[in-house]
Amino acid sequence: MIPQLVTARWRRKDGRTGRLFLPVVPIVIVLSPLLVLAVIGGIIACLMFDMPPFRTLAGVGRLFWALPGARFDIEQGRTAVSVSIR
Amino acid sequence: MKRKPGTVNEQRRQILQMLADGKITADEAERLLTAVETVEEPDPAAPTRGKGRPKYLRLIVDANDEHSGETKVNIRVPLKLLRAGMRLAVFVPPQALERANQELVKQGVPIDLTEIKPNQLEDLVDALDDLTLDVDQTDTKVRIFCE
Incomplete structure (x- = not known):
């Protein structure tokens, strides 16, 4: 499932919080034209660095798909940051 | 040892029947019922592996530093994410691995990353299921485990 x-x-x-x-x-849909450019740029970069472009893209996709459930809570003194992906 | 609930109920019924028939005394019936219930109840200290494989790697840090105050870190990473990252790491070009090796050697960690194979990485993530690491110092507590 995607995030x-x-x-x-x-x-x-x-x-202050x-x-x-x-x-x-919705953000992915809005930014989809830029994402197409990013994918093309990624393919070119893969070819330049001698990496298999489509397998690498598939790997990035798997990484994106595996994000739900991740959670990062860091608290130091009075400051705190929490990021949660669902 | 696992028993079906129906089997346990049947055993209880048999014990009560034996008591009603006068074949055993009330004390013996009580002891038998206790024995049956002990087998039935799961051990609370036992790991919950039966519910399935762990899904997340948790890192909990609780540190108290005089300079920066109390620091708490609570990170939950899906194991799926680690596996996906490991698979992606396979595609890192050899020249980048060489440079990483050189930097590792400079830092005093002589590990040859080019020798690590994809199946070894998979095994490494699979082995994390059983990982529990507790570091307990005066001001710092670190706990790494899978859940």
Whole structure:
């Protein structure tokens, strides 16, 4: 399953908190023209560095597909950052 | 040893029947019922491997430093992500591996990355299922495990 939502939360030293919700699918759709360019650039880079382009792209896709469930919480003193991928 | 719930209920019924028939005393029936229930109840300390393979690698750090204060890190990485990363690492070009080897040697870690094969990486991630690492120091606690 591809990631659906990335949630980022943070707390600054002064105690102010923030939240950011990134719905992945709509963002991917909006940025799809740029993604096509990025894929073409990736294929060219793979050919330049002697890597199998389509297998590498498939590997990147698998990496993207495996992201849901990842969670990173880091808290130091008064500051904190939390990123969760669902 | 696993037993079907129906089997345990049947054993209980037989014990109660023997008690009703007067073949055993109340004390003996109690002991038998306790024995049956002990077999039935799962050991709470036993690992939960029966529920399936772990899905996540967890890293928990709890450190207390005088300079930077209390630091807490809680990271959960899907094992699928590690496997995907390992598969992607196979495509790293040899010249990049050579440079990485040189840097590792400079840092005093003489590991030849070109000798690591994809199936070894797969085995490494599979072996993480059984990993539990606890580091307990005065001000720092680190725990790495799969869940």
